[in-house]
Amino acid sequence: MDDMHKRWAEAAKKSPTRQARFITASGEEVELMGTPGHLDGFDYEKEVAVPGEFPYTRGIHPNLYRGRLWTMRQFAGFGTPQDTNKRFKFLLEHGQTGLSVAFDLPTLMGRDADDPLSEGEVGLCGVSISSLRDMEILFDGIPLDKVSTSMTINSPAMILLAFYLAVAEKQGVPWNKLEGTIQNDILKEYIAQKEYIFPPKPSMRIIVDMMEFCQKEVPRWNTVSVSGYHIREAGSTAAQELAFTLADGFAYVEAAMERGMDVDSFAPRLSYFFNSHNDFFEEIAKFRAARRIYAKRMRDKYGAKDERSWKLRFHTQTAGATLTAQQPENNIARVAFQALAGVLGGTQSLHTNSMDETLALPSAKAVKIALRTQQIIAYETGVPHTVDPLAGSFFVEDLTNKMEARAEEYFARIDDLGGVIPAIEKGFFQKEIARAAYQYQNEIENNDRVIVGVNEFREADEKIEIPILQIGPEVEEGQRRSLKDIRAIRNPQRVDSLLADLKSAAEGNRNLMPILVDCARAYVTVGEMIDALKEVFGEYVEPAEF
């Protein structure tokens, strides 16, 4: 057999090639072909095993999608809570199985709709939520014990969770029946998405408060969705996404253990969120490596005994940054391949991007096509009938091993810098990502990397003819008015005393969640709660480097 491969390698070397180098989307050299030699000394039983068994390389369930398909969860949110409520109902009617809330920038930054810094941004990138009133409208007619809800929010996560709990209470749904996920991953905000408010230390305290509170009160809630998505969108490579995300996850594990929590009491409620980019096999290898690294570390380093703590569960979203404004219909094909990589990687839930997202928030039609893309993968391709069909492929197993090795290299570098938070403060992640983004863009500029419709196969005088969702100024005006009404009808003494109590809890070490729920019930606004906490915790400013 060795002779055969030698012969082949010689023959391949003599064959002309179309280009000088063949690299992945992350700039890694690609093997022409996988061979048994790539897996010399590889312990298949130990490193790959079977699905549902440690180290879960092949998946976390023994029969994966035969039992239950992944959750089709389209991220949605725009305009007023009424607008988004309508979109949610539309998606549920078309077969979507879970909700996922996108908030606007003011909400994400803990600012009320009538804050001067919110001007021009209310309801644009997501739905505007300032008080419990908005949240009640958002979930009007949607029984919270019948859906699972994912909320993409970080710095003010504890406040939005408090709103959700208060809405459940009003609907008569007990908290232990609630299912969902709150992103609540502040570390990747410092690293990539940049929607931080407080400095890292108090931010970590808040997150551990939530983990502690939910473990007792909202046991089926996923308390942190550790996110690589934004790291990748900011321009990282696949290996950076993998390594930085898992490093963040381990930092939360360590923080909760430092508080004295038993690792098995909270780890099963941590979930992960990855990007699915263009490079098909590289992405699949990333998902497989993620499960393996996680299981090993959780068991061997953190001493988790419950196998649920070893299993890395993740949501996937196709890569927004790969979509093009040119010939936007082509994005449907890009999304389909990326989604298929997510499914072959064994994702638990999936968001497929809409073709028009480089231009604006997606229109209803574009969202429907994106959802239908998932349904086609699920019901027509036959892929979900089998589990991890790429296992055993010399090429894919080798790529998975390389991905794991790269991640381990990064873990060592992060340890050398003193851990995730010191590495953030030194700008390590930020610089690594900026460098990778610059390199990727230069490859496109120099035509080393072809993007169909952008630097090749262009169409002259292209006119974009897809309908675009526009958010009018009436959204901002309406939200300001509704907030003014809320402020007028609530009890001002109660608001003041709650805010004073919140500050005193922040100064000490009482868990902040119960008091935040009280604030929510009294219609204290997001901005008021954040401002009170800012007085105690201060604000984070990052060094402006590029």
Add this chain to the structure above:
Amino acid sequence: MQQKIRVLVAKAGLDGHDRGAKVVAATFRDAGFEVIYTGLRQTPEMIVTAALQEDVDVIALSILSGAHMTVFPRLLKLMKEQGLDDVLLTGGGIISDEEVKKLMDMGTGRLFQPGASLHEAVDYIRNWRMAQRH
């Protein structure tokens, strides 16, 4: 010797998407421009003050949040008030064709949309500077 072109790369409002701004800043630096990056969450007032203090030739605003129809006009107004008539305001982001036209009519320079090339942006600023000298 020809003086280096000084560019202020700016991010405004609550928008934290800085991938584009950083790639553009690095490109301008490698093209030989003098680059000052404001960092995130600047108000238009802060940007114009920085432009004044740093004595820049160009303000290049990156905006992906959708607030461009608020931020660009405000920058133009403040630049006028501060007498920055010879400073070019350019930028990029998710801005529609109609909006680009509207903003350019108001007095901004060229605005770059998704998929635009970095070389084009560099050439545009160089050409603008050359035209200014004549």
